[in-house]
Amino acid sequence: MRAEDLLFQDARHVWHPFTQASTAPTPIAIARGEGPYLITADGERLLDLISSWWVNLHGHAHPHIAAAIARQAGTLEQVIFAGFTHAPAVTLATRLAERLPGGLSRIFFSDNGSTAVEAALKIALQACYNRGEGQRRRILALEGGYHGDTFGAMSAGQSSGFYAPFADKLFDVTFLPYPETWADDADVEAKEAQALATLNRVLDEQGGETAALLLEPLLQGSTGMRLCRPAFLNEVVRRVRARGILVIFDEVMTGFFRMGRMWAAEHLTETPDLVCLSKGLTGGFLPMGITACTQPLYEAFQGDTFDRAFAHGHSYTANPLACAAALASLELLETAQTRQSVARIGETHARWQPELSAHPNLEHARGLGTVAAVNLRGAGGYGGDTSLRLRQFFLERGLLLRPLGNVLYLLPPYCVEDEHLDAAYRAVLDAAQTFGGPS
Ligand SMILES: Cc1ncc(COP(=O)(O)O)c(C=O)c1O
Known part of the structure; x- marks a missing residue:
């Protein structure tokens, strides 16, 4: 044309x-x-x-990834992922489980960054429900976070300012101050102290009703490439986990060496219970999202009846072409x-x-x-x-x-x-x- x-x-x-x-x-x-x-x-x-x-x-058009997709397309382009499995998905899940920090060994596939976040929020809420902690319904997030444009992700990113037409349809989330910092920032310690004081107050008031904290580790991307310090996040994660609250890292943007290390989480000593991946996952070739969680969290969904299962899925879950692209991208990432x-x-x-x-x-x-x-x-x-x-x-x-x-x-x-x-x-x-x- x-x-x-x-x-x-x-x-x-x-x-x-x-x-x-x-x-x-x-x-x-x-x-x-x-x-x-x-x-x-x-x-x-x-x-x-x-x-x-x-x-x-x-x-763009990197030949190693392009060839991997072409090979996979000639073998198996798609198969329903409920009741079936395939080598590209299993290999990818295994490689990621080996590479992710903190025992994040269970891999749930979806379609993009927003769905990876939706799945993480739903897993956290249902895990509490299945464990008999049904009073834990609240979500905590950081002011200025952005997590995508689906309703759960929008609810946790309300402060990004794009959602006025949907305001009444978003669920209530508690936001903590975000101590944004930069090279010559003299006030960072005061900002962090204020954020931690707010966190303490929120935990005293809502700690027992909160299911999960969702945050972009170290860098809030969409609201202006806003950095915070690892020591601050370590402290937040420690305090939140001490109250039995699950921690979700949205590494949709920060993963795959964006922050100099494979995961932003590698700059921290504390680890999350769930992590969301997308964007660089396939090297930028095909849409795919992943929500990884710990084995204990996965076990909260086991039982004799279907109502304990995670009844969530997408038509293209673990699409073999996207998995092949992700594996090829991981091979490139491993090179010197x-x-x-x-x-x-x-x-x-x-x-x-x-x-x-x-x-x-x-x-x-x-x-x-x-x-x-x-x-x-x-x-x-x-x-x-x-x-x-x-x-x-x-x-x-x-x-x-x-x-x-x-x-x-x-x-x-x-x-x-x-x-x-x-x-x-x-x-x-x-x-x-x-x-x-x-x-
Ligand atoms: C941190 C973060 N989470 C989630 C998303 C949503 O990803 P997607 O646009 O693939 O739905 C984005 C997109 O920019 C993001 O930066």
Whole structure:
């Protein structure tokens, strides 16, 4: 299809996510991907510095994953997963169980990040119910968290601010303050102390009625790449678990070396009872979600009657193609080359941080692992005018960067070269000059 025909039909029939079609620029037609590049229908090369909504790990159209999917497609493309099983799912579950921390040895498959979170919330609530602790109905979460766009995930992410039309349909969640921090933050200890004091009060009032705490470990992505310190999270997890409350880590975005280690949880000493995975799970090739939990939690669902079972599932549960992609991606993640790239990206981010911090129009430079972010003073919120103009500014320089409001961030695929990152940082400094101002 010619690019103009494609865009004409797109405008007539397609509904794009997180987009105000009335004001958004015409979408860019992408013909193919190659390593860190997306290549437009007009042949222009765009450097994908956000890994296409944080999913792509090894670069676009990576031949190792493409070949694994093709082989699997010629063997078994799909089979009902109730009452049946298959080698790609079992191998993937085994590999993840070996790799996950804290005895998270049971793997439940779903379709994306939101469903991985929904399954985690439902497992936690039903485990309490099945164990005779039916009074534990409440969910705790952190202010500023984002967990997806299904109803349970929205309820636990209410503070992200996108849900006004559904407010009356969301269930009540207790939110704790989130002590966001950055490189030269003098107030972090005071913020943490205040958050822990709130936690103590909440635990005294609601501890016995709470089933689970859900949080994005170390980095809140969607609400602005907001970091917190591992020691704070360790303390939260310790206090919550001491009250018999289950802990769910939403590693949908942080997993698979995004934070420099295989899991954000590897920066902590405390471990969760459940973890949610998606995004990078298949290297960015196919949608899949996973909820992993401990064996004791799994055992809470055993019994003679079906009503103790987890009556939850999706048509494409453990799709063999997605499992094959995930296995191929894990093989790539295990290579020395990937480890070196992850470390190198982290070092490059760190090398640029002083220059960002010194710029008068930028503030709160921060980063961990392969993710780096900085705030542009004086710019508006998500979907605001400056945010849209910034996207355009970067696209004109051949860079796919998609600021979250005033937050400029880099979250590249691991095949990105230093010279790519240097070009991106120079563009960020140019943008600071062009768009920044006093806040
Ligand atoms: C931490 C986190 N959890 C859950 C989700 C939802 O994932 P999905 O968009 O695949 O439903 C996201 C998506 O950005 C996320 O960042």
